[in-house]
Amino acid sequence: MNEGVEWALHSCLNLTWVDDGQAVTAAKLAAFYELPAAYLNKQLQALARAGILTSTSGPRGGFRLARRPEDITVMDVVAAIEGPEEAFRCEEILRQGPGGHEDVDYRTTCVISQSMRRAELAWRRELSRQTIADLKATVESRFPYTPDSTRSWFANLRT
Amino acid sequence: MNEGVEWALHSCLNLTWVDDGQAVTAAKLAAFYELPAAYLNKQLQALARAGILTSTSGPRGGFRLARRPEDITVMDVVAAIEGPEEAFRCEEILRQGPGGHEDVDYRTTCVISQSMRRAELAWRRELSRQTIADLKATVESRFPYTPDSTRSWFANLRT
DNA sequence: ATAACCTGGATATTACACATCCAGGATCGC
DNA sequence: GCGATCCTGGATGTGTAATATCCAGGTTAT
Ligand code: SF4
Ligand code: SF4
Numbered sequence A, B: 001m002n003e004g005v006e007w008a009l010h011s012c013l014n015l016t017w018v019d020d021g022q023a024v025t026a027a028k029l030a031a032f033y034e035l036p037a038a039y040l041n042k043q044l045q046a047l048a049r050a051g052i053l054t055s056t057s058g059p060r061g062g063f064r065l066a067r068r069p070e071d072i073t074v075m076d077v078v079a080a081i082e083g084p085e086e087a088f089r090c091e092e093i094l095r096q097g098p099g100g101h102e103d104v105d106y107r108t109t110c111v112i113s114q115s116m117r118r119a120e121l122a123w124r125r126e127l128s129r130q131t132i133a134d135l136k137a138t139v140e141s142r143f144p145y146t147p148d149s150t151r152s153w154f155a156n157l158r159t
Numbered sequence C: 001a002t003a004a005c006c007t008g009g010a011t012a013t014t015a016c017a018c019a020t021c022c023a024g025g026a027t028c029g030c
Numbered sequence D: 001g002c003g004a005t006c007c008t009g010g011a012t013g014t015g016t017a018a019t020a021t022c023c024a025g026g027t028t029a030t
Helices: A003-017 A026-033 A037-049 A074-082 A111-129 A132-142 A146-156 B003-017 B026-033 B037-049 B074-082 B111-129 B132-142 B146-156
Strands: A053-056 A062-065 B053-056 B062-065
Touching (some): A003 A037, A003 A062, A003 A074, A003 A132, A003 A146, A003 B111, A026 A037, A026 A146, A037 A074, A074 A111, A074 A132, A074 B111, A111 B003, A111 B074, A111 B132, A132 A146, A132 B111, B003 B026, B003 B062, B003 B074, B003 B132, B003 B146, B026 B062, B026 B146, B037 B062, B037 B074, B074 B132, B132 B146
Antiparallel strands (some): A053 A062, B053 B062
16 A cells, blocks of 8 residues: 555645645645655646646646545545556466466456455445545544644745 | 465465365475465465464475365455555654644544555455355356366376 | 475565656746 | 746656575474
8 A cells, every 4th residue: 555645645634724725835735744745746746637636837836626525535545646456466377377378367257356356346435435525524523623723834834 | 465365365275176185285386376486385384374274394295274165264365475464554644744742643543544444444354255165166166177177287296 | 314395584686665856847926 | 028936747766575586404204
């Protein structure tokens, strides 16, 4: 599991707490957790390509959420960062074994592959149930002053 | 996801098809898929430590299943190879952020961490539902002559 | 006694995640 | 227009973990 997923989710949450319509610089988002700015920027670009964030160039530019938090699932973010590939990559070792054929796609016929795929589907389904809005609501109910303190932290940030 | 998991599951399946009470050498199991023998041996050792296989030293030694296939879940094998760690390792970046405390275990309080953990639980539950016996049965119903051909392949193997 | 085989630590190799850098382009304020 | 700000994306460097090999030692069957 890529570490960038964690950064991306945190950044999305932080974006829900800044003033609406306000774009936030990659450098500022990185500064919040003291992350390497250039590298976080890459993750944000991936989120932008996935349609989760919109990016604006130039002064007063930066990133903002492309949709409402209710419409962004945790799975969306994970997929944007990790790529569309499945975690279980079947190496099709059956191909090397006796009775293996070059022209068979073992990923679809093989039992082990199917079993892994089913488990991964359950994982994805669970991540799709949760939205950024859900996370936001849970945080706010547990730490009611997080929105205010986050907003003011970004507002008072000196570069 | 470790590639050794695939090897281990295949090897367990193959072991269900050899004559009962017959131990199979790591080298033979590796030869079946042309895998690196020394490395597969490491995975088999892990399975032995986990109580999934029993190992016998000396001539006529090797590995055999420690329990009935019905009593070995796919999750057992995955856990034996991958170790007990969770796939989502929370780096607790909140600790670096404003308002972070040294003495808080963010892995338990944090919403993101919980969300990931829940998804991973669903994944594990799904893998625990399937046993080696289930895989075996599915393979045999699709490819009825696999047990015979596998058994005879091992029997006729020349080193 | 000898050969077959597992055990486990040390070591080499390789792939990939992590991280940085820079040239280019867009946008804003002046 | 001009300079400053900031995103874009490819090239590149770095470090760590997965992959793979090796060997010295222990166990067991014949
Ligand atoms: S049997 Fe399935 S899991 Fe194993 S190598 Fe073939 S496709 Fe992959
Ligand atoms: S908030 Fe949660 S996921 Fe993020 S660093 Fe803290 S514990 Fe980890």
